[in-house]
Amino acid sequence: MPLEPGHIERMAEYDWQSNLPPMCPKCGYNLRGATTNRCPECGYIVLSKEIKREAAKLQALMQRAEEANDLVGIGFKVALVGAVLLVVGTVLGTQGGTAPILGRLLGFIAGFIGLCLGLAYVRVLRLPHWARDELKNPPNNGLAIATIVLSAALMVLAFVNW
Numbered sequence: 001m002p003l004e005p006g007h008i009e010r011m012a013e014y015d016w017q018s019n020l021p022p023m024c025p026k027c028g029y030n031l032r033g034a035t036t037n038r039c040p041e042c043g044y045i046v047l048s049k050e051i052k053r054e055a056a057k058l059q060a061l062m063q064r065a066e067e068a069n070d071l072v073g074i075g076f077k078v079a080l081v082g083a084v085l086l087v088v089g090t091v092l093g094t095q096g097g098t099a100p101i102l103g104r105l106l107g108f109i110a111g112f113i114g115l116c117l118g119l120a121y122v123r124v125l126r127l128p129h130w131a132r133d134e135l136k137n138p139p140n141n142g143l144a145i146a147t148i149v150l151s152a153a154l155m156v157l158a159f160v161n162w
């Protein structure tokens with residue numbers, strides 16, 4: 001069915017501040033400016049109620065993705081502290097005592113927490129590519145990867161001898 005310009009956007013009846021475009025419920029294609037209700041990407045016929053449902057779902061996903069940035073930042077700091085504790089504990093442990101065990105235990109716990117927080121980045125990956133660009137707080141891919149790698153390394157280093 002042919003549509004007037006802007007019709008598909010009006011179907012979403014936005015009631016929030018951000019200017020998110022309508023999205024294909026099947027493939028996530030950005031339907032801004034679409035002139036029919038057939039998705040140009042996958043051919044799906046988009047219904048008005050689906051547009052509204054997808055708009056609400058996307059808004060919730062984007063909120064969770066915005067929070068993910070903060071969680072990843074905290075995870076990175078926790079992992080850094082864990083790395084310092086692990087190294088300090090091991091260095092002090094050359095004279096014996098409980099320092100190396102304590103350092104490894106705290107390093108492992110910090111690695112676990114860091115990994116959980118770093119994996120919050122998956123929330124960003126669940127967004128369609130165009131929606132990632134609409135985030136107010138742009139996702140920091142490098143920090144997310146660094147947090148996940150550092151945290152996983154800590155958990156391994158807490159167990160192996162080095």
Ligand SMILES: [Zn+2]
Binds near residue numbers: 025027028040041044
């Ligand atoms: Zn589609």
